[in-house]
Amino acid sequence: MNSRPSILIIGAGFTGCALAHDLSLRGVNVTVLERGEIASGTSGRTHGLLHSGARYCVTDPEAAIECITESRILSQIAAQCIEYNGGLFVALNDQDLAYSAAFEQGAQATGIPIERLSPQQALQREPNLNPNLLAAYTVPDGTFDPLRLALAFAATARQNGAVFLTHHEVQALHADGQGRITKLTAWNRHTGQQQTFTADLIISATGAWAGQIAAMVGASTVVKPTPGIMVAYNQRLVHHAINRLCPPDDGDILIPQRRMVVIGTTSFEVENPDYIPITAEQTEQMQRAAEALVPAIANTQRRGVYMSARPLIVSGSSGRSLSRTFKCYDHEALDGLPGLITITGGKATTCRIMAEKTADLACQKLGLSAPCRTKDVPLRSYRLYYS
């Protein structure tokens, strides 16, 4: 067993768990270190929309194609935690309606199946929609349970030999005599003790915190923590994911989940994503956006308000226009720091392909030729993470 190559993954969000699953299937000895619990950072607090890609088909076709491909795969391998009921894009005013042409074109160009509905047809499907809607399109969206999706990846990885150490916070990365980053020190927060771990490769899958890990060895990353607020309401007023027919904007998506609906989200930048306060202004802004889509929200009790810090890749611009696609940083090529890889950016919907690309790079570095199998391997029950 010792002859198998070993990889340490930092972070047990969607990316870290999907990566542990991918690498375990390829025969790598995987250990995952997570400072909190599974999905206790950005991943757990994600909105929960399984993106068909329609949201990005005009502004970011690359992300849209990734989303439609990956949402289909996830709906097959992770059906255990996905409400796959489809979604609607609704136009509420003339400006929304004017977006139809670009939307239809974008959807066609990116291969996302849509169907135009009359306002009556849309209201028949979703009686709680704003009765003044002007048009609607069906899209193959879904909703997922964030923790259970991450757990399902982690459970399958564990069944294939991966080790998950939660409440282990990485405090330092160390280079060996040749300048290779192969060792790290972690603080076991259950016991208060420090422990060192070594491996052939270290992969940081820390999302919005990637900059903090990279900074430990002076490596570069260009990720901007970009939080958004979400508000959950106490009634399942819709069964489809409801999107506003407009370019990506604040409060443009209302999703059903269990007995709730959840509206999201805003977008602003912060330096440190450890704790992001929730402002009443943003909560009210989301409330208004939700009421525009589904007026009955006005009479529905709020259940939760929360914030999640997206890891957006900086491409010279800021905010909403940052690319939603992910980036895998090979710090050997980038900073002359062999042994260290960072994967960040992306979305929950694309976590599997993010893992695939990262594992490809890792295997290439380790001289492994094992192909990726995650497209075709159904995930084990999420509860087996605790077996």
Place this chain on the structure above:
Amino acid sequence: MPTLWKITLEILRQRQNQPPHVELFELEVDPDENVLDCIERVWAFHDRSLTFRHACHHSTCGACGMRVNGVEKLTCITPVREVTHPNGVLRVEPLRNFPVLSDLVVDVSGFFQRMEQTQLSSIAPLSQAKLPFEPNPPTIWQGQRLIDCIECGLCVSACPAANTSTSYFGPAVLAAAQHVYRQTNNPTVMQLVNCADGLWRCHSAYECSAVCPSNVDPAWRIMDMRRATVAHSLRNIFKRPNQKVAP
């Protein structure tokens, strides 16, 4: 700006394999923020060694169950104003009837293993995801959704019977078995819970249903499963040889 409340957060803390102690944190909080936000703030700004479980922050994952002033709560949807007052105390402890790993983190592995034995699916058709006596959703459209049980363990912590026996399956598992049995009529799941540590350990305190944050009503489900089990047994007593009886 909302009027802030000064509160004292009393957290029961414990390092692995060491005796527990109480630690106090003085905080100024917006009374509309949730208890979990206060705990996260203590971790972010006061003490990085504090451990707690959390993920979704809106009651869909079930990770953040704790005892708040002696009552089981899903801390992500428990506003401070509901559980204390200005200059008040907020005592936070880990769930009972689970082994404590550290601070507010309990070991849920035994619980999840038993839940898995019931084969309860987390997704169900809309008409089967709810309690059977609730009206069907007002739509003819056939969709599916995540079921109500979020496996938070609040019911196990609140259950006096679970407090007397570590081998008791506990309310969530029995409720899961009922849910599966009513969906499938599968006798295997009935056999699983028709035992002293299963359906018959419950002594009808109904604490589980009182603390359930997610409409599962475990106590009703346990009673319903008892009815089904007794009916099944009676049918078996009176059935003539070679007569086929529906399970």
